[in-house]
Amino acid sequence: MNMLSINNIKLVNSLQLKKQRDKSELYVIEGDKMVREYLTSEEEIVWLFAKPEWIASLPGALVERVPNIIAVSYDELKRISSLKTPHNAMAIVHKKVTPLTAESLLNGLTIVLDSIQDPGNLGTIIRLAGWFGIDKIICSHGCVDLYNPKVLQATMGALLHVVVHYTEILPLMGDARAMGLPVYAAALEGESIYEAKLPGSAILIFGNESKGISAELMAASTHSVMIPSFGNRGAGIDSLNAAMAVAVVCSEFRRRSLPGQ
Structure with missing residues (x-):
């Protein structure tokens, strides 16, 4: 696991803008329940930002499927969260495109x-x-x-x-x-x-x-x-x-x- 960097903060904050979400094909999810559900799904989680104890509560198989995991404090979550009261975890997810006919x-x-x-x-x-x-x-x-x-x-x-x-x-x-x-x-x-x-x-x-x-x-x-x-x-x-x-x-x-x- 790595520490939160300035580039991490810039990436998360940039995804508050639609044009950056469209350009990068990434988006942010927040909340313990939602992040855990995404981790157990087939969605592609690119980054996980969470408190150390929350990460420790995850089964090893879920941790292994995320290429980039950053352990953060509550104050660090507040710096990157769009919520007034952040939860324990947030993640960056790759958009999935499904054909429509x-x-x-x-x-x-x-x-x-x-x-x-x-x-x-x-x-x-x-x-x-x-x-x-x-x-x-x-x-x-x-x-x-x-x-x-x-x-x-x-x-x-x-x-x-x-x-x-x-x-x-x-x-x-x-x-x-x-x-x-x-x-x-x-x-x-x-x-x-x-x-x-x-x-x-x-x-x-x-x-x-x-x-x-x-x-x-x-x-x-x-x-x-x-x-x-x-x-x-x-x-x-x-x-x-x-x-x-x-x-x-x-x-x-x-x-x-x-x-x-």
Whole structure:
């Protein structure tokens, strides 16, 4: 194990910027639970920064798979952490690229996000996808960066179970529709999610926090569904948070797939 150097500090701090994450194809994860889960996964951990006692608690096989391990004090973690209160460990991970084809969308549900801007929303949506057994999310290029530290913290490690792609959505929707895959747009106007026919395989589109789904994607969808309000919409409650909407829609799709539904 080595000591923390100025170059280590510069590397970690540089990865707070998207352009540096893109250039290096690296990103930072923080938190004891998340780092341990990554160590037991197939992800490529390039650097591990952790308190000596935390490193000592790891099985030898996990330690051996990391090429660069730096034992750090709590004060040193504070110098490189993006958190106000750092945990015992953080790591630098190499990005993994997974090919995306329209054919891969045919089995099961796929979430499509149109210009989601809030890091907490994107991270929570990834976590929700993992909860509901949805292993693919497709983001427009207008979405917040997947490897933003706030996004990663909000995923709570669910990124290990959900593949997130960034691509031009319209061409992909066209290919999916040509293969007979239904495309459901979650909007303020449409058929109630509780009354609509919901198949086991579909694309589910959710829009920007303030602008909703773009007109182009609305036109490309085959169905429009809404979550009905049971309260007073005139009392300043005119819509749901994006992640809340994803939770309700995915829950109803999954409920319909249960035996007897």
